Every structure is written in structure tokens, then in C-alpha cells.
Amino acid sequence: MAALIEAIEIKRKMFFEFEDTPYHCLDVEVSTPTARGGQTLVRLKMRNLLTRAVFDKTFKAGDKFKEPDLTMNPASYLYSDGEGHHFMDQETYETLTLNDEMVDHALDYLLEGMIVQIQKFNDNPIGLQMPQHVELTVTYTEPGSRGDTASGNVTKPAKLETGLEVKVPLFIKEGEKVKVSTETGEFAGRA
Known part of the structure; x- marks a missing residue:
């Protein structure tokens, strides 16, 4: 069972799972009320790692989230065609195909044979991370x-x-x- 993270513990650049979807925290704002009995609220600017959508959402400090089953696997860029962008996993040697949304602006930097990190959620590729x-x-x-x-x-x-x-x-x-x-x-x- 994955560990649970409270909303108040979430920091910038952390990953968490909300409603069975992995998210990346882009910014955190904690508001502590001055009145007695008021609840501490945590406002998160978060990116949905599946759709790439970015939005703000407010949670109670005690709300709990699962740690997402995210892994990073090294893969080399093979080629792009009408079906998508193809990469070879450097550990399993299987071919992974990513669509345009997953690759985003990385095509401006990709050369054949270049090693990148493929991000997987529950063993399914969801995006890639380029070197700096x-x-x-x-x-x-x-x-x-x-x-x-x-x-x-x-x-x-x-x-x-x-x-x-x-x-x-x-x-x-x-x-x-x-x-x-x-x-x-x-x-x-x-x-």
C-alpha cells in the first residue's frame, strides 16, 4: 500500500495522486485562519500528468493523498511517424510509443539515439523528461x-x-x- 501524504505536507515539485490521477505540485499556498476553530487551507497549483492541464485547487490541511506509482525509465529516441513518437526502454528493450501531448515541446531537442527519461504511471508511459x-x-x-x-x-x-x-x-x-x-x-x- 502506498504511503499517504497530508495536504499540509505537500511541497513544490512533489508528486501526489488525487482521484486516481497523478499530479505534480507547481506551487503551494497555506492559509492559516486567525479565528479560533478555523481550518487551515492548502491551495495547490497542480499539473495533471495525464492531460497536462494546470489548475488551482484548495484542500483542507488534513486531506490525504496517495503517493503515485510513478517511475522514470531511461529510453533512447528512435523515430516519429503517424502513430506517434517511438522510444526504446533501455532496461527492457521494449518500444514505447508516446503521443504528441506526452512529448510536448521536446521534439525541438530530440535527436535519434538521444537518452531521455520516460515517466510511467502504473507501468504506462505518460510523458518524458529531457536533460537540462x-x-x-x-x-x-x-x-x-x-x-x-x-x-x-x-x-x-x-x-x-x-x-x-x-x-x-x-x-x-x-x-x-x-x-x-x-x-x-x-x-x-x-x-
Whole structure:
């Protein structure tokens, strides 16, 4: 039996199960009443891990939640087609197929063979977690011109091998590998 978590114990970035659905806590606000006998309320900003919907809900401090049966399994990206996006579980070697909602914006960073973490709820894939940074090759960028620095514009657009466009410093050339943040989609340095 999974352990029970009281609403007052839930912190940011925790996972919990509510109405047989896994949730991720994005923010917590506790309101303690000043009147005697008033109940402490916990307002949670939470993301439904199955539908990706985000909403606020208020609970009593003593409300209990189960810990969800969530696991993270390493998997390598194989390919995408009309049926979905295919990954190979690195432990069981089975092929896992995720739909567009599960993959979300990660396609901007995925290359064939890249290892990601597949999130499973009750052994069914529900989403994926990308590494914090990925290394991608610049396929096209304008040559930087010396005069650009005077105007304060010290970046230029660059197209990466996945099709993603990011702003890079003037010294970056075609064919170079760059590190890109998967959270912000911004240039994070040379690879």
C-alpha cells in the first residue's frame, strides 16, 4: 500500500495522486485562519500528468493523498511517424510509443539515439523528461559582422539540426555544436 501524504505536507515539485490521477505540485499556498476553530487551507497549483492541464485547487490541511506509482525509465529516441513518437526502454528493450501531448515541446531537442527519461504511471508511459541541456549542431547562421556590436545587438539567429531556431553570439559558426537549455530554449554555451 502506498504511503499517504497530508495536504499540509505537500511541497513544490512533489508528486501526489488525487482521484486516481497523478499530479505534480507547481506551487503551494497555506492559509492559516486567525479565528479560533478555523481550518487551515492548502491551495495547490497542480499539473495533471495525464492531460497536462494546470489548475488551482484548495484542500483542507488534513486531506490525504496517495503517493503515485510513478517511475522514470531511461529510453533512447528512435523515430516519429503517424502513430506517434517511438522510444526504446533501455532496461527492457521494449518500444514505447508516446503521443504528441506526452512529448510536448521536446521534439525541438530530440535527436535519434538521444537518452531521455520516460515517466510511467502504473507501468504506462505518460510523458518524458529531457536533460537540462542538449548539444545540437548549428546547420545555418549568418556570418557575424563587426558593426553589429555597436548597436548592442550581439546575437544572431541560428537554425539547429532539429529545426529549432535560437539566438547565438556572433562568434558561433555553421557546423559548431552548441548547448541549448531545454527549459527556456535559449543558447547556454558552446558544446
